[in-house]
Amino acid sequence: MKISLCMIVKDEEYLLAKCLKAIRAHVDEIILVDTGSTDKTKVIARQFTDKIYDFPWCNDFARARNFSLLHANNDWILVLDADEIVTKFDRNSLAPLTQSTEMAVGRIKRINYIENKWGPARHTERISRVFNRQLLHYEGIIHEQIATKNKGSLYKTIPLDITVDHVGYAKEVINKTAKLERNITLLTQAIAACPDDPYLHYQLGKSYYLAKDFRLAYTSFSSALSLPLDHAYEYVQDLVESFGYTLINSEKYSEALEIEKFTVYYQHSPDFNFLMGLIFMNNALFSQAVESFLKCIGSGEGKIRGVNSYLANYNIAVIYELLGYHKEARTYYKHCGNYAPAKKRLAAIK
Numbered sequence: 001m002k003i004s005l006c007m008i009v010k011d012e013e014y015l016l017a018k019c020l021k022a023i024r025a026h027v028d029e030i031i032l033v034d035t036g037s038t039d040k041t042k043v044i045a046r047q048f049t050d051k052i053y054d055f056p057w058c059n060d061f062a063r064a065r066n067f068s069l070l071h072a073n074n075d076w077i078l079v080l081d082a083d084e085i086v087t088k089f090d091r092n093s094l095a096p097l098t099q100s101t102e103m104a105v106g107r108i109k110r111i112n113y114i115e116n117k118w119g120p121a122r123h124t125e126r127i128s129r130v131f132n133r134q135l136l137h138y139e140g141i142i143h144e145q146i147a148t149k150n151k152g153s154l155y156k157t158i159p160l161d162i163t164v165d166h167v168g169y170a171k172e173v174i175n176k177t178a179k180l181e182r183n184i185t186l187l188t189q190a191i192a193a194c195p196d197d198p199y200l201h202y203q204l205g206k207s208y209y210l211a212k213d214f215r216l217a218y219t220s221f222s223s224a225l226s227l228p229l230d231h232a233y234e235y236v237q238d239l240v241e242s243f244g245y246t247l248i249n250s251e252k253y254s255e256a257l258e259i260e261k262f263t264v265y266y267q268h269s270p271d272f273n274f275l276m277g278l279i280f281m282n283n284a285l286f287s288q289a290v291e292s293f294l295k296c297i298g299s300g301e302g303k304i305r306g307v308n309s310y311l312a313n314y315n316i317a318v319i320y321e322l323l324g325y326h327k328e329a330r331t332y333y334k335h336c337g338n339y340a341p342a343k344k345r346l347a348a349i350k
Helices: 016-026 041-045 061-070 091-098 171-177 179-193 198-210 214-225 234-249 253-266 270-282 286-296 310-322 326-334 340-348
Strands: 003-009 029-034 052-054 076-079 084-089 104-116 119-132 136-139 145-148 156-166
Touching: 003 016, 003 061, 016 029, 016 041, 016 084, 029 041, 029 061, 061 136, 091 104, 091 156, 119 145, 119 156, 119 234, 171 179, 179 198, 198 214, 198 234, 214 234, 234 253, 234 270, 253 270, 270 286, 270 310, 286 310, 310 326, 310 340, 326 340
Parallel strands: 003 029, 003 076, 029 052, 104 156
Antiparallel strands: 076 119, 084 156, 104 119, 136 145
16 A cells, blocks of 8 residues: 655745654655745755645635645545654554545544643644545645545544654744644634534634633633534543633633533543542642542543643642641652652652
8 A cells, every 4th residue: 555645834944854754754655735935845845755736825724735635646645744743653553444444534643742831741632644535535724624525424533553743832833833823813714604613613712722812712612612512522522621721721710610511421531530630629629639630540541641640649649738648648749750840849748
């Protein structure tokens, strides 16, 4: 099976070479569509491929993506952005996808590095990025989604052993690309055309959240949650959790308690249970907070690194120390391993 990498880029000289160096050995051709670069993007791209095409930008990501698919020589497509760096690519993991008798899309693991008030945070998610262009294409002017060409038909998803580091929302990259401002403009236009689409309101809220505009993030997330939602969709859980963190960052602690109503959907999620622990903690409901953090420990991997181990243990220890139970606090601080804040508190406890 041969696979084509299809990318759309604009003014990506800062990251493009690193992206292409990491992936070129794993794909059979590289298709690069430039939507109006004024820097050295195309000069850098020519070091890796001669299949570079211009596409006049029309504020429609799906049209640009589909234009890139037209130039591929292979039916199986991998899509990456310039700010995604492949760190693992097991080609054998593609076999269940390419040999499936059902229409299927491959989902890769993306690790997002995002700045917050505690420093850089690592969030893990699965995203759909490998598919057959004869059966599927893109729809949506921004945060475009893979959709079937045959309307009404469905596809299944298959996890692949492919991992990328997503550095596009790291502070220094945001400062260079003004990506969030662009996304907010396009999403606002999309919502004007489709005001009842919860996914668009969610994505707008995420953009405001990353920009640390928690007031507008609150408004957008609230709009999304007021619309009919299918909790089977992965983005809905992220919507709920992002809204919860927005409430915490906005110091709306009492209102955040309303997030508990979603427990019926996400009670086995370490990320959700960790969020509930923080919400209970900020409302001085310490017994419930400890209970929520205990549910995280030893559970499956969360999107936020450490929620199922040292972060949960640390917060339990903080609660016990606050309540004066120093012996118990020391026990849980010791469970945090080399986590620096825990080591600092251990040294401070009498």
